[in-house]
Amino acid sequence: MDNPERYGFPNAQNAVLPRRNNVKGYVAAFFMAAIGVFAGVKALGAPVSDDTTGEG
Amino acid sequence: MAEHFAQPPNWQWYITLYFYLAGIAGGSYVLATILRWRGGAGDERLARVGYTLAFPLVVVCGALLTIDLGQPMRFWHMMIDTTPGAAGLNFKYWSPISLGTWALLLFSLFSFLSFVMSWKLNRDQNYAQPPGYAKVINVLGSIVGLFLASYTGVVLSVSNQPVWSDSWVIGALFVASGLSAAAAAIAWLGRSQAGPGEARLSVADGYFALLELVALIVFFITLSMAGTLGLTFRGIYWLLWILVVLSLIPPLRNLSGGRAPSALVPIVVLVGVLLMRIAVIFSAQY
Numbered sequence: 567m568d569n570p571e572r573y574g575f576p577n578a579q580n581a582v583l584p585r586r587n588n589v590k591g592y593v594a595a596f597f598m599a600a601i602g603v604f605a606g607v608k609a610l611g612a613p614v615s616d617d618t619t620g621e622g
Numbered sequence: 623m624a625e626h627f628a629q630p631p632n633w634q635w636y637i638t639l640y641f642y643l644a645g646i647a648g649g650s651y652v653l654a655t656i657l658r659w660r661g662g663a664g665d666e667r668l669a670r671v672g673y674t675l676a677f678p679l680v681v682v683c684g685a686l687l688t689i690d691l692g693q694p695m696r697f698w699h700m701m702i703d704t705t706p707g708a709a710g711l712n713f714k715y716w717s718p719i720s721l722g723t724w725a726l727l728l729f730s731l732f733s734f735l736s737f738v739m740s741w742k743l744n745r746d747q748n749y750a751q752p753p754g755y756a757k758v759i760n761v762l763g764s765i766v767g768l769f770l771a772s773y774t775g776v777v778l779s780v781s782n783q784p785v786w787s788d789s790w791v792i793g794a795l796f797v798a799s800g801l802s803a804a805a806a807a808i809a810w811l812g813r814s815q816a817g818p819g820e821a822r823l824s825v826a827d828g829y830f831a832l833l834e835l836v837a838l839i840v841f842f843i844t845l846s847m848a849g850t851l852g853l854t855f856r857g858i859y860w861l862l863w864i865l866v867v868l869s870l871i872p873p874l875r876n877l878s879g880g881r882a883p884s885a886l887v888p889i890v891v892l893v894g895v896l897l898m899r900i901a902v903i904f905s906a907q908y
Contacts, residue, residue, distance in 0.1 A: 585716060587779035587790040595772035595793030602801045602833060603768070606653060609826035610819070612662035 630783060630907035636690035640683050641774040642899045644726075645800025646807055647679035648771030651733060653804050653826070655760040658752070661819060666751065668819045670740040671812040672804070676767070677737035680730050687726070701727065718777040725770045732763030771800035778902065785906035788848035792902065795837035802830035802873065803895040806888035813885060827891060828877035831870045838867070838898075854905040862901040869894020 570577045654672025657665040688697045700723045703712040714720035736759060739752060775796035778786035786792065805827040809820055845851040855863060872887040 585780055586787060588716065588718070588776070590790035591718075591776035591779040591793045594791050595776060595797050598794035598833060598837060599768040599772060599797050602798060602830060603652065603656070603764075605829035605833065606656045606801065606826050607660050609829055610653065610656045610665070610822050611660045612665075 631781070633690075633903055633907065636686045638899050638903050640686040640690070641796065641903065642803075642896050643679045643686070644683050644774055645771045645796055645895070645899075646803045647676045647683060647733065648729065648767035648769075649797075649800040649802075649804025650679070650808060651676040651729075651736070651760075651767040652764045652771075652801065653808060653823075654736070655764045657819065658760065659757060661822075664817050665819045667817075668808060668812045668823070670744060672808045673733070673736040673740045675807060675811060677730075677733040680726065680733050680770075684726060684730065718773050718780055722770070722773045722777065725766055725773060729763065729766045729770050732759060732766060735759050736763060768797060772797035778906075783906050784850050785845060785854050785902075788850045789841050789844040791837050791840045791844060795834065795841055795898075795902075798830055798833035798837050799895045799898055802827055802834055803892055805830060806873075806891035806895075810885070810888035810892075824873070824876040824887065825879075827873040827887075828875075831873035831891070832877070834898075835867075835870050835874070854901065856905070859901050859905040862897050862905075866894050866898045866901060869897070 576582070650672040654669040654676070657672065658669035661669065688694045691697055691700075699712065700720070701712055703710055712720065713724065736756075739756060739759075743752060772793040775792035775794070779790050779792045781787050805823050809823040809827070812823075813820065842851060845854060869890050872884070872890050876887070
């Protein structure tokens, strides 16, 4: 039987979990989350009138 | 180009629903925190809707994830390593599944505390702002909630499955759509307490839908570059993708302003986000 290396596959000693998009995936998600929070604060933040009337 | 030599993980409805509800739970908590601490007078009621929603959803998330393991009683092995000679906490920073397990546990704690606080304040008929220490809990819970909403997409991106591993943007797509679905869920559940907050939630949903659209376009571009775009559009899935894109139109129209929020739009958004998760997860496997 052929070894896995013959077909470019990892063997039992050097196999690792796929991690091709690990860093890129987190970085993209982080920026999207940051933009999302910014958009949320912009949309849901108190209108100026609330700030001026709230303190009496 | 990626080499794919893995069998599909056979992730079906349990995982699809988990990814969907985790996005809504995390997103609801974040939006509740923004409403509570940056919102206007009267937004505290909507904030409590968000906190009250997050905890039950994350309980369901834990149940779905545990059932999907196949041997539910062994779920604790996700957190505790019982390997002889290496026993201890099972924390692997390089594995999104391991990080996600811990995030789910932490978020359960934060959402439980916020759920109880909302219930207690509602019971006391007290719509005043909560005590200051709640802010620490809310902000920390929001950070973990954002991670919970996004890591489910990163899990897919770091797999070796065609479509999933061909794009690094799925985490971003899931966090944008999670926020959108959360805004829709809070707007729908809080509609009986309608006020200026409801109109601002619909505008927020418009922003999130715009972010989701951008992430969706990048997702398709990355698949096209990898040569697997056809895979995700085959069979019935092209119809799902069309429905997903169509579901973005109503919230996007909210951005033009001057339009009263419709009770139907949140339903369309919630269905559209679910269809998107179904299309991403199933089209890569079957």
